[in-house]
Amino acid sequence: MIKIRSSGAMVKRRYIKKRKPNPEFPYKPVKDTLNWRDAQSHTGWLNFEQMKKLRPALSKSKGWIFEDTDDHIKIFGTYSKDPDDKSIEFGEVICIPKKWV
DSSP, X not given: OEEEEETTEEEEEOOOOOOOOXXXXXXXXXXXXXXXXXXXXXXXXXXXXXXXXOOOEEEEEOSEEEEEOSSEEEEEEEEEEOTTTOOEEEEEEEEEEGGGO
């Protein structure tokens, strides 16, 4: 704990230790849930009312962030690590346009 003198009074501040990044697994988890809109499609015929009701799906994803740019975000839900060369393989991968988030 660090004590700081401010206008004559002692103020206690908690020291919060920052986590060091893990070089073997440098990916941050998605905080809470990533909510995004997804395209909907139908291969059959729709009547007028069905067309009017058609909307993008609201999707929710959890996992780890592989890449986050101004244009898109890439996340993955599962991964495995090769015990010999320590390489990582990714599963449940999705690249979502930022306009959809």
